[in-house]
Amino acid sequence: MPLDAKRIGLALHEELTPHSTLCRREAPAFQRALQGGESLVVACTQEQRLFAELADQTEGARTSVIRFVNIRETGGWSRDAKQATPKIAALLAAARLPDPEPVPTVNYQSAGRLLIIGALDDAERAAALVQDVLDVTLFTTGPGNAGGAQARRWPVLGGQLKSLKGWLGAFDVEWSASNPIDLDLCTRCNACVAVCPENAIGLDYQIDLAACKSHRACVAACTAAGAIDFDRPANLQQERFDLILDLRAPDATPTFLQHAPPQGYLRGTGATPARC
Numbered sequence: 001m002p003l004d005a006k007r008i009g010l011a012l013h014e015e016l017t018p019h020s021t022l023c024r025r026e027a028p029a030f031q032r033a034l035q036g037g038e039s040l041v042v043a044c045t046q047e048q049r050l051f052a053e054l055a056d057q058t059e060g061a062r063t064s065v066i067r068f069v070n071i072r073e074t075g076g077w078s079r080d081a082k083q084a085t086p087k088i089a090a091l092l093a094a095a096r097l098p099d100p101e102p103v104p105t106v107n108y109q110s111a112g113r114l115l116i117i118g119a120l121d122d123a124e125r126a127a128a129l130v131q132d133v134l135d136v137t138l139f140t141t142g143p144g145n146a147g148g149a150q151a152r153r154w155p156v157l158g159g160q161l162k163s164l165k166g167w168l169g170a171f172d173v174e175w176s177a178s179n180p181i182d183l184d185l186c187t188r189c190n191a192c193v194a195v196c197p198e199n200a201i202g203l204d205y206q207i208d209l210a211a212c213k214s215h216r217a218c219v220a221a222c223t224a225a226g227a228i229d230f231d232r233p234a235n236l237q238q239e240r241f242d243l244i245l246d247l248r249a250p251d252a253t254p255t256f257l258q259h260a261p262p263q264g265y266l267r268g269t270g271a272t273p274a275r276c
Contacts, residue, residue, distance in 0.1 A: 118247025
């Protein structure tokens with residue numbers, strides 16, 4: 001590809017002398033430039049190894065000032081040579097810029113603690129798919145169409161989700177445990193469901209406080225387990241998980257607003273649980 005040294009030199013504000021056999025017959029020009037002590041840009045990457053050997057053999061050379069840039073393949077095709085000069089000048093100018101500051105890095109480390117958020121029946125179906133490889137916890141947002149299974153196979157959390165932030169291996173989940181039924185104590189005997197006159201207790205074993213008329217028949221039915229306490233304070237609770245599978249409706253308020261969700265956060269639907 002022919003080079004228009006005059007136009008490139010004007011763009012770079014310096015006088016250029018083009019070389020066509022710099023790595024061989026014109027190698028002394030390269031060696032003299034190395035001895036000058038200034039930053040040196042070599043517009044050839046194909047012979048980078050040979051240039052490095054020449055630099056090692058040059059007395060007084062400062063090899064740390066050499067930077068290589070490919071203008072043959074990245075400057076344009078040979079048939080476009082007449083239009084390639086601006087791009088070549090831009091590539092050479094960019095090669096003379098200092099290296100950018102290193103960007104912060106994040107280390108990912110997961111122990112396989114998965115939180116599944118969604119309707120209890122959907123969450124349990126998804127949990128069954130991954131229970132052999134992941135440590136699963138469920139966060140119920142309602143019973144769903146079928147309600148939960150009678151046997152509690154995984155820990156279940158419930159309440160009002162306040163905050164979910166983080167990344168793979170370090171998701172911090174905050175929620176307000178405002179419901180009178182403690183899901184850790186609940187045995188799913190369904191006694192409370194059966195005696196509630198307002199049908200305010202769903203099969204996610206949470207009480208619809210708007211429907212509840214304070215008969216407290218559920219409290220009497222749960223005396224043995226002691227899982228229901230209407231005076232329990234709505235404490236803010238927090239726990240950390242490595243992975244999040246979010247099965248809430250697609251039109252729900254997005255948890256993460258960035259263009260791409262963080263590593264370890266998976267969004268699925270209740271109808272077809274996503275695999276982790």
